Amino acid sequence: MSNKVETETDNGDELPGLSLEEVRAGVEAVLYASGDPIPMRSLKKVFPEAIDLIKQALSSLQEIYNQPGKGLQLIEVAGGWQITTRPEYHERVGRLFDSPRPSRLSIQALETLAVIAYRQPATVPQIMELRGVRSAGVVRTLLERKLVKIVGRKKVVGHPLLYGTTKEFLVRFGLKDVKDLPQLKDMSEVFGDEVAQHLETLEKLDEAKEEAEIEPLQDPETSPDDQTPPPEI
Numbered sequence: 001m002s003n004k005v006e007t008e009t010d011n012g013d014e015l016p017g018l019s020l021e022e023v024r025a026g027v028e029a030v031l032y033a034s035g036d037p038i039p040m041r042s043l044k045k046v047f048p049e050a051i052d053l054i055k056q057a058l059s060s061l062q063e064i065y066n067q068p069g070k071g072l073q074l075i076e077v078a079g080g081w082q083i084t085t086r087p088e089y090h091e092r093v094g095r096l097f098d099s100p101r102p103s104r105l106s107i108q109a110l111e112t113l114a115v116i117a118y119r120q121p122a123t124v125p126q127i128m129e130l131r132g133v134r135s136a137g138v139v140r141t142l143l144e145r146k147l148v149k150i151v152g153r154k155k156v157v158g159h160p161l162l163y164g165t166t167k168e169f170l171v172r173f174g175l176k177d178v179k180d181l182p183q184l185k186d187m188s189e190v191f192g193d194e195v196a197q198h199l200e201t202l203e204k205l206d207e208a209k210e211e212a213e214i215e216p217l218q219d220p221e222t223s224p225d226d227q228t229p230p231p232e233i
Contacts, residue, residue, distance in 0.1 A: 037080030
């Protein structure tokens with residue numbers, strides 16, 4: 001027997017109740033129609049009359065998609081929920097489209113991205129110190145790929161730019177949040193064995209971790225995820 005939840009709008013009007021089956025179907029439709037992860041707050045706006053059933057609907061959907069023989073999966077990633085194809089079918093799905101696959105990041109770019117991910121917020125001089133090589137050009141590449149963003153300026157002499165990871169970074173590496181990054185000794189789970197072996201700064205990353213005073217950028221209306229690389233880094 002389906003339980004329906006009834007609620008009221010802000011002006012006192014009563015909304016019709018929805019059953020778990022109806023919420024589950026509605027959530028599935030919304031997630032399917034979206035190409036990006038949808039956060040819980042957005043789902044609550046779509047289903048204000050069934051907020052208490054949304055988590056239950058998501059859990060039920062995951063059980064359905066986890067059954068054998070499914071080509072899709074429901075995952076929690078980048079602070080939201082998303083329906084995606086299963087990894088084992090990515091190659092076959094790609095055959096349907098003419099668009100080229102995104103080029104892989106170089107080892108240098110992955111090293112720099114790993115340093116920023118674990119050290120963020122970080123300046124280019126700090127990244128160079130940890131890697132031992134010039135990194136400004138690599139950081140520019142990561143900005144263009146929207147894997148890192150400028151989060152502000154460090155409150156020190158010269159006010160160098162501070163960099164952090166983006167939502168696109170979380171989606172690409174299948175992480176719900178940066179807090180889900182594995183411990184440094186297990187970083188190969190995200191960045192691969194070659195990067196983990198190449199990057200001889202693991203202990204330095206732990207030692208270098210410090211709280212940075214961030215000075216916001218002058219243009220507060222510019223979205224950090226929609227930035228273009230500055231002329232000079």
